[in-house]
Amino acid sequence: DGGITQSPKYLFRKEGQNVTLSCEQNLNHDAMYWYRQDPGQGLRLIYYSQIVNDFQKGDIAEGYSVSREKKESFPLTVTSAQKNPTAFYLCASRDRENTGELFFGEGSRLTVL
Amino acid sequence: AQSVTQLDSQVPVFEEAPVELRCNYSSSVSVYLFWYVQYPNQGLQLLLKYLSGSTLVKGINGFEAEFNKSQTSFHLRKPSVHISDTAEYFCVFPLSGGGADGLTFGKGTHLIIQP
16 A cells, blocks of 8 residues: 555654654655644645755754655655754655646654653 | 634544534635544545535535635534544645646644544
8 A cells, every 4th residue: 555654653862863854755756745743733845845956945954964865755854953852754755647646655763761 | 815724633532522623724716625534644635615605515424514715614523423533634725737746735633523
């Protein structure tokens, strides 16, 4: 079945450590996105990529980094520069060629101890 | 510029009662509109979408929405809710080929079903 896989589902980190969240899709979509979600808030865009080897900052990119070396993969690194990294992170890909529909992963919950 | 407004951050409803979650948009171009649902600690999944054609759109889990161009609305409805409908609902406005990421999310409406 086609879809998006995020891992890990839960992650704990000590302050000062970098962590990388994985996002893989087998939907053959060019566009991929990372969102951050905090309790009671909507989704805020961190980074997005519309094609391999290219990506753009979203609204809250500070303290995060991404890469897009393969069409299927769009990992997100939460660096030690991110002041408040505890949140729920969602990865999505988009069918831009047809309906523009977004397909989401199950999310990764990061907790900084 | 395009925007999406979800008018209620929280909607409490008794089980088996009808519900309407409101969404208004503003745009000067052709419109697609989506509703997504998010259950606790999960990703978002598509409930329904309006692309063109009939303005009444039926989705999964008994939900439906009506696209109203004159009122710039896309309200989500269900005639009888169940406890399992407790979730966060997002109205999303994609603009294929649009600038930046071409996506506008509403802030979400938390549907609370009371027994």
